[in-house]
Amino acid sequence: MDIWSLNLRHLHAIERIAHLGTVSGAARAVNLSQPAITQGLGRLEDLLGVPLFERRHDGMIPTAAGHILSPRIAAALTHINSPHVTMSRMRAMLAVAETGSYTSASALTGLAAPSIHRAISDLSLALRRTLVTRRGKFAMTNEAGRQLAREFRLAQVELEAGLSEVMALRGHETRRIAIGAMPLSRARILPAAVARFLARRPQVRLTIVEGSRAELIEPLRSGVIDVMVGALRMPLAEADLVQRPLFADVPAFYARYDHPLAGQAPTAAELARFPFTLAPRGTPLRDGFEGYFSESGLPLPAVPVESGSVMMIRQVLMGTDFITLLSPDQVAVEVEAGWLRSLAPLPDQFARSIGMTTRASLLPTQVQSEFFADLEAAAGACGAE
Known part of the structure; x- marks a missing residue:
């Protein structure tokens, strides 16, 4: 089900019914009339094909579907965090943030570009902050716009998860x-x-x-x-x-099978004589590499080739005397095939x-x-x- 056909104020009312137990209480909480809430609830239940509440003389009791959907609505509203946001404004903001232009956002959503522009302008005015800056044909979100788009995307995720869980109750695994x-x-x-x-x-x-x-x-x-x-x-x-x-995971030093250090249980000083190919700086593997040689009192070996691709590292090793530091699981196939071999394990204190x-x-x-x-x-x- 497409969440964009839903009414955010009606969803808020449904969440309040689940929390307060009555339509009248929800009406006061969201500033909607009871007939409007009743009509919106009925429309959503028709779309879902399941009741969200059991109607009783003393109030409304959430059904299994209601228990699933109401916390998802509450989580979405926490991310939205403003009474000025509507579904159309949220959709427009997400589309512009994703595509970078009103024209592309129009193509993505099927909405008219002027409607998207108006929705963004209304949202900026309501929230009292600039969200999008025009640069020629492009519409670039600023920091406030990017943060808002992230929260809207998380709200979208919550609503879609809630609807899919409700549909699963009917046997429709989506x-x-x-x-x-x-x-x-x-x-x-x-x-x-x-x-x-x-x-x-x-x-x-x-x-x-x-x-x-x-x-x-x-x-x-x-x-x-x-x-x-x-x-x-x-x-x-x-x-x-x-x-x-x-x-x-305890990584180990690996090299081609017939590397000069093969079968020698090399020391840190002996390993440091050879060049390395490693993951980029800032990764746990690279941190372990630097910590090992630093604690050994040695200057860091040269790392002429940086790559996060095990396939690339493997090819570099097989044609050179380079050494790498990887998890045993990452090169199990290469070791079994006799292409690479372990030279020495990294000490346990450097496990990741x-x-x-x-x-x-x-x-x-x-x-x-x-x-x-x-x-x-x-x-x-x-x-x-």
Whole structure:
């Protein structure tokens, strides 16, 4: 169901009915008439095909669908945080933020460009702040506009999740999970979790977006993806995110199978004589590399090639005397094939924590909770091997 056909004030009223138990109380809370609320509630129940409340002589009791939808509406309203926002204004703001022009926003939404421009202008006037700046044919969101678009996107996510959960009650499985996959997660834990999950939930659509943390962090914070799996950051810099550790990973130094140091259990000084190809600065692997050599009292080895791609690193190693630092899971296939070999493990104090990162405000849907449990189960199974 398209959320943009809904009325935000009617949704607010439904949330208030669930909280207060009466239409009259909701009418006072949202400044709408009781007939308007009753009509809006009836229209939404018709669209959903399920009742949201059980009508009793002494009030309104939420049904199973009502219990699902009302907290989602409350969460969306928390992100919107203004009585001046309407669905049309929210949609226009999101479209302009995504496309960067009124013309492109019109093509994306099917709305007339003047209508989108008017909605943005009305929103700016109501909120008393500039949100979009015209630059020729482009409409660029400023910092306030980008922050508002992020909150609107999270509100959209909450409403869509609520509606899909209600539709699932009717047997219409329309739910989806968007997963941000950092390099290590793609080796074992994420494929194992996906296999476990789909064995039970084949109807749920999974979207896996691959990238580094730097590439995935903003889509996670904006609600484009639901969870990010990979190396955790300690401490976590983003206050709107939370992390859940799954297992500890101890990286090792790897090189081509016939490297000069092969089979020698090399010391830090011997490793430092060779060039490295590594993940970029600021990643846990790079931090472990720098900490290991610094604690050994050695200058950092040269790193002529930086890459977050295991495939690229593998190809560099196979044709040179370069060394890298990676998780054993990331190069298990290459080691088994006899292309690469481990030279020495990184000391345990440089182990990194692998886990999942989500928004602090996330209210997991049923299928999201199940998938998170499958990630934990897959991590436990990998750790037991």
